[in-house]
Amino acid sequence: MDVKTLSAIIGHISPATTIDTYSHITGAMQLQAAQKIERGIGHSEAYEPHETLLDQLPAEDGKSPVSPPFAPYKGKVRKTGTGRIYELNDHLFEGRYSPINAQGKREVHIVYAKTKKECEALLEKMVTEVRERIKEEKLRMKVEVAAGK
Numbered sequence: 001m002d003v004k005t006l007s008a009i010i011g012h013i014s015p016a017t018t019i020d021t022y023s024h025i026t027g028a029m030q031l032q033a034a035q036k037i038e039r040g041i042g043h044s045e046a047y048e049p050h051e052t053l054l055d056q057l058p059a060e061d062g063k064s065p066v067s068p069p070f071a072p073y074k075g076k077v078r079k080t081g082t083g084r085i086y087e088l089n090d091h092l093f094e095g096r097y098s099p100i101n102a103q104g105k106r107e108v109h110i111v112y113a114k115t116k117k118e119c120e121a122l123l124e125k126m127v128t129e130v131r132e133r134i135k136e137e138k139l140r141m142k143v144e145v146a147a148g149k
Contacts, residue, residue, distance in 0.1 A: 003015040003018055003019060006018055081099070081127075082097075082123075082124075082127060083095055083096055083097035083098075083123045083126075083127055084096050084097075085116060085119055085120065085123065087116070091114055092112060092113075092114065093112070093113050093114070093115065093116050093118075093119035094110060094111070094112055094119070095110065095111040095112075095113070095119045095120070095122055095123030095126070096108065096109070096110050096123075097109045097110075097123065097126060097127050097130060099130060099131070099134060101134055101137065102134055102137035102138045102140075102141055109126055109130055111123055111126050
């Protein structure tokens with residue numbers, strides 16, 4: 001079935017919409033395209049890595065090829081207002097907390113540690129201290145405003 005017919009069946013306005021929505025490129029496709037370009041333009045044999053598109057297809061005995069173990073994406077799991085931890089390199093972590101102060105402006109507080117666990121502890125301590133300080137400043141400002149009236 002051609003793209004134009006499929007586009008009409010699905011109800012898209014144009015075949016371009018169908019192609020944009022349902023087409024995709026895999027790593028193997030990109031690799032094959034790069035090899036073809038290298039052979040065409042460079043007039044040479046392109047480097048062929050160990051794994052090709054044929055390696056990704058099931059073997060004749062029906063067993064699927066061995067793939068790397070699944071590793072789920074670990075997204076942001078921290079709650080809002082608890083800061084963030086960034087790994088700067090293999091032996092340095094940065095804890096960052098950016099609250100809005102009593103004057104309504106964002107302020108940045110940073111701690112550094114050698115391990116993630118140590119950084120987590122320092123960040124927790126810093127967040128508690130900063131929250132208390134901001135709370136005290138807001139209370140002080142409220143008292144000043146009430147006394148000024």
